[in-house]
Amino acid sequence: xxxxxxxxxxxxxxxxxxxxxxxxxxxxxxxxxxxxxxxxxxxxxxxxxxxxxxxxxxxxxxxxxxxxxxxxxxxxxxxxxxxxxxxxxxxxxxxxxxxxxxxxxxxxxxxxxxx
Amino acid sequence: xxxxxxxxxxxxxxxxxxxxxxxxxxxxxxxxxxxxxxxxxxxxxxxxxxxxxxxxxxxxxxxxxxxxxxxxxxxxxxxxxxxxxxxxxxxxxxxxxxxxxxxxxxxxxxxxxx
Numbered sequence: 332x333x334x335x336x337x338x339x340x341x342x343x344x345x346x347x348x349x350x351x352x353x354x355x356x357x358x359x360x361x362x363x364x365x366x367x368x369x370x371x372x373x374x375x376x377x378x379x380x381x382x383x384x385x386x387x388x389x390x391x392x393x394x395x396x397x398x399x400x401x402x403x404x405x406x407x408x409x410x411x412x413x414x415x416x417x418x419x420x421x422x423x424x425x426x427x428x429x430x431x432x433x434x435x436x437x438x439x440x441x442x443x444x445x446x
Numbered sequence: 447x448x449x450x451x452x453x454x455x456x457x458x459x460x461x462x463x464x465x466x467x468x469x470x471x472x473x474x475x476x477x478x479x480x481x482x483x484x485x486x487x488x489x490x491x492x493x494x495x496x497x498x499x500x501x502x503x504x505x506x507x508x509x510x511x512x513x514x515x516x517x518x519x520x521x522x523x524x525x526x527x528x529x530x531x532x533x534x535x536x537x538x539x540x541x542x543x544x545x546x547x548x549x550x551x552x553x554x555x556x557x558x559x560x
Contacts, residue, residue: 335488365548374450374536374551375489420488433479433502434538434549436488 333358337421337437344411345445352406352440354421361423364397364404369418369439379406411444418442448473450552452537458558459527467522467555471539477501478520479549480512481536489536495520496542532559
């Protein structure tokens with residue numbers, strides 16, 4: 332069965348450092364992979380989407396990589412700030428058919444950035 | 447431009463009761479998906495509605511049912527509530543025509559079953 336694992340439940344880093352979050356998947360061939368941010372008691376907020384033919388994507392201080400051979404995506408936040416503290420969710424997604432529109436999320440990684 | 451809205455914010459029910467949660471999608475969106483998120487877990491897909499029909503369904507029992515109205519708003523109904531149904535219920539909207547669509551989530555309804 333499809334399985335998504337995010338590297339650890341919690342990641343603590345110092346302000347200004349780069350946070351790196353990992354998303355591994357098995358029994359899956361996603362055409363896209365999305366990353367979301369979720370604050371306590373709130374719904375997830377979309378951050379970035381990367382397609383299978385893209386190796387890397389950037390948005391301001393965020394960078395996502397997608398390695399379909401390793402079945403892994405890395406999510407980086409550079410120059411991290413305490414305001415980046417949140418839970419980050421990855422969601423690999425197939426293209427069309429029964430996968431369309433049906434996001435399957437990892438369990439999330441809780442990131443805490445200390446001042 | 448209003449985002450996704452959900453009501454109520456919080457709800458407390460007892461085992462065996464029935465509950466209805468409501469969602470209005472983001473303006474311009476025609477597709478609504480529902481997710482259940484238990485504490486400490488990622489959201490789990492329940493089902494998706496488009497053109498007033500259920501298009502996709504996750505691994506949830508028939509006690510979970512839904513409806514989409516002509517204005518694209520949606521309801522999630524859960525019958526015969528169990529303690530394990532306690533969770534944050536999230537509604538997400540998107541455009542059906544967009545492959546690899548990003549989904550816009552509402553703030554959720556926190557359901558507690560006693």
